[in-house]
Amino acid sequence: MADELDELIEFLSNGSPQVRGAAADIVRGLTGDSDGLRSLAAHADPALPALLRLLASVGAGGAGEAAADSLVNLSQDGELAARLVVLGAVAAAMDVMVKRGGEQPKLARSLVMLLVNLTQVESGISALLQAGDEKVQGLYVAKLVRSFCRSSCDSEDEDIFEHIASILVNISKVEAGQRILMEPKRGLLKQIIGQFDSTNQLRKKGVAGTIRNCCFEADTQIQNLLSIAEYLWPALLLPVAGKKIYGEEDRSKMPPELANALSHEREAVDDSEIRERALEAIYMIVMQMMDERPFGQSMGHGYCRLVMKTKRT
Template identity: 85%
Template structure:
């Protein structure tokens, strides 16, 4: 109720105005306002205000500004990650169709910028990015070509968190594009957050539900990555998400004799 009241009083517009004009000079204030926006976008009216719904000329401008700031700054380059909570804002706005439409509009190129933050060491960023991709994948039935146009970014973002820690064989890697093969040629830190792994798998599932998405998944040797990742998985919910994709791919071809529930 408080968030909705603040939105009705123009808090989203006021916060964005200050972040845009004084964010660089007053990082502490900018960080606090971004956190406020993350709270305000938990209500529908806050999302609508941030998306600038109803104003055709301005729609998406605030989002573009936040994405630009989110991608320019990172926890590696600053003591305090001023814009890390933009990750939560992106998750909130991508829960609604209008938000997904803005993020996925090819001309804006916002989703591409966001996906490239998926390798951040900041867990809030990483989780937010994967959750945002997953939410955007709800549009896979109409936007599959758009999603696959970002294949070189989207597959690493979704597959590496669920690939396990093992070094993949040369044979396996030879069937992958360089962005996957290179990453899987050495041991990696496991993604400890099970929510990230689960959401990555849910996104993959929505992509492979589409014929075109399924073909693309096979073409990057995605099934093999899931097979290896599944062997290391211990979380029951995440295992279930692997198995859901496995059952879908099994209907195509009985590709994984070993892909059976533990």
């Protein structure tokens, strides 16, 4: 079996497109079950570079998609994900997505899922952030946010870029990722917040988780967070506000960015995970506001009262 697998991996680099395509399909099939994954993991040294080369090769077509699917399955293993990062998988995935993602939506979706797995490991996050190179740092993230915020299609079943939500959650767990997302000149967090209106639950959860993670830096980033308050507060408070329509007297005591949103009927957010993430973010921001200055204390108490009122309704 080992000899057969070695031969199969060699076929991934064969000069014939037909042979490469057939080999890629077989490898994809092997990664679909635990036994096949274990066998390929034992041959990772030749298999991973061969799959990456096939992914990056121009004109790979269906073979490129099969290679991407195989890499997605293999990268669920943290050790293999780390090895792929060393081999340049993050840069390869971004390059192929930019160049061929528009023509091959299935390939683009698989590459996004590959990046989700690669950013589960610290080295993958660093590679995606392009840490250490100030000239390009954050460029990959900006490209992903642009794709995430672009409507990929009319059908939720074909949302090519929905899993970028998980990538954003992963990179926002580290300080360097939070800084890039909250940098005012880039305006990335503001763009991401706009996706909270999506009907796609994966997108909504990703936005809520990304905001929550960024708020862990509230002690140093409070001004950057408050600079987008008109977008941030509705995104955080509406999930916990229920369906109640607030009267004029209540709304007169609210920040203007909330008063309008709470003046008309809306769908309640039933997902407890989204509400929990929103409440955690609110808590961290309000606590920092109350530490800042007397004005912040009064604003913070105002938001606390609103949160308590919405939790009771």
